[in-house]
Amino acid sequence: MALINENYLKLPGNYLFAEIARRRDAFQKAHPEANIIRLGIGDVTKPLPPAVIEGLHKAVDEMADEKTFKGYGPDGYGYEFLIELIIKHDYLPRGVKLDKDEIFISDGAKSDTANIQEIFGVGNTVALTDPVYPVYIDSNVMAGRTGLYNEKEGKFDKVVYLPCTAENNFVPELPKGKVDMIYLCFPNNPTGTTLSKEELKKWVDYAKENKAVILFDAAYEAFIQEDDVPHSIYEIEGAKEVAIEFRSFSKTAGFTGTRCAFTVVPKELMAYTSNGEPVSLNSLWFRRQTTKFNGTAYIIQKGAAAVYTPEGQKQIKEIINYYMTNAKIIREGLESIGIQVFGGVNAPYIWLKTPNGMDSWAFFDKLLEEAHIIGTPGVGFGPSGQGYFRLTAFGSRENAEEAVERFKTRLKI
Numbered sequence: 001m002a003l004i005n006e007n008y009l010k011l012p013g014n015y016l017f018a019e020i021a022r023r024r025d026a027f028q029k030a031h032p033e034a035n036i037i038r039l040g041i042g043d044v045t046k047p048l049p050p051a052v053i054e055g056l057h058k059a060v061d062e063m064a065d066e067k068t069f070k071g072y073g074p075d076g077y078g079y080e081f082l083i084e085l086i087i088k089h090d091y092l093p094r095g096v097k098l099d100k101d102e103i104f105i106s107d108g109a110k111s112d113t114a115n116i117q118e119i120f121g122v123g124n125t126v127a128l129t130d131p132v133y134p135v136y137i138d139s140n141v142m143a144g145r146t147g148l149y150n151e152k153e154g155k156f157d158k159v160v161y162l163p164c165t166a167e168n169n170f171v172p173e174l175p176k177g178k179v180d181m182i183y184l185c186f187p188n189n190p191t192g193t194t195l196s197k198e199e200l201k202k203w204v205d206y207a208k209e210n211k212a213v214i215l216f217d218a219a220y221e222a223f224i225q226e227d228d229v230p231h232s233i234y235e236i237e238g239a240k241e242v243a244i245e246f247r248s249f250s251k252t253a254g255f256t257g258t259r260c261a262f263t264v265v266p267k268e269l270m271a272y273t274s275n276g277e278p279v280s281l282n283s284l285w286f287r288r289q290t291t292k293f294n295g296t297a298y299i300i301q302k303g304a305a306a307v308y309t310p311e312g313q314k315q316i317k318e319i320i321n322y323y324m325t326n327a328k329i330i331r332e333g334l335e336s337i338g339i340q341v342f343g344g345v346n347a348p349y350i351w352l353k354t355p356n357g358m359d360s361w362a363f364f365d366k367l368l369e370e371a372h373i374i375g376t377p378g379v380g381f382g383p384s385g386q387g388y389f390r391l392t393a394f395g396s397r398e399n400a401e402e403a404v405e406r407f408k409t410r411l412k413i
Helices: 006-010 016-030 050-063 080-094 109-119 134-143 197-210 281-292 298-308 310-335 360-371 397-409
Strands: 103-106 126-130 159-163 181-185 213-217 243-248 261-264 270-272 278-280 341-343 349-353 388-392
Touching: 006 134, 016 360, 050 298, 050 310, 080 103, 080 298, 103 109, 103 281, 109 134, 109 213, 109 243, 109 261, 109 281, 126 134, 134 181, 181 197, 197 213, 270 281, 278 281, 298 310, 310 341, 310 349, 310 397, 360 388, 360 397
Parallel strands: 126 159, 126 181, 181 213, 213 243
Antiparallel strands: 103 261, 243 261, 270 278, 341 349, 349 388
């Protein structure tokens, strides 16, 4: 008799975005004439930059020539041509020195943030900001690192939740006790907010004191507009001793359908055996990747490398500015009708307080029915997201403007 991994049974209902799609499809079927504006899932709409397309075409041609054909890529890390560009453009200008064997090219930050927990003990205590990207908590539930789901509280037992709400300016407090694994995402998904270097330093100091590891998701760092916001946790002194960083080309360069990202695991970062012996997490992640992953396609890595050409840099900045202008339009439009909003300044997400204290899913249904707009209920990201709602700026300019107009003229609040 084949037995299942019963940890999967702890997960409540559908994955958040699968549930949104189910409700959207049901509404569209009942109202085929409705023109639904989709500002829910954070998927890009602008095509790949021309420099990337050129890089992909050249790589395809290489694969057709016996002299330049590529089979399996380098074990574990990825191609040096891309890793060297990442170090040169993303880290050295910020005073961060990395070795080439500290960067691992992958097929997405979602995969890496979900898979990274495999190299940690099941008995570790996990702390995460609340609300939070669902993959962090769900992957730990699947691994058996949590207790059961408390439906009344909307929380899993054995998990330390760090509330981020308007009341604390979306700045999480340090855990009152000791935790082992800490998930931080800044600029934050879903709230669109950021941490200062001073606040981030507190987390690095806590991790060093408690021999904890910070899992830092910086997938949206390219959208930062303000000068005093850190782009990498490694800008903080001592962070390489306690943090793993995740980056992605998905939103930065439109790779959501192409899949390319990278994870940084410094060699001085250690975790410990049950006997207290230090073990390199870099070596463990290398072992995991070489066993379970054959690497990101050569063609895709060549496309990602084109992001770092002068033309590529110019083109992705234009795309990012386009999305951030959408964010400004939505943010200012909602503010003009008295809705309290956050984010949308250093991230492509607008996080709003639901009117009149309305339940997040109730507001989802109301917005869909009255304005034909899809967003994401805040409670889907965790209990502290109740009473909040997320909109993305990844749509077209026309949809951003039309969505604001529908908020003003169709939504009854």
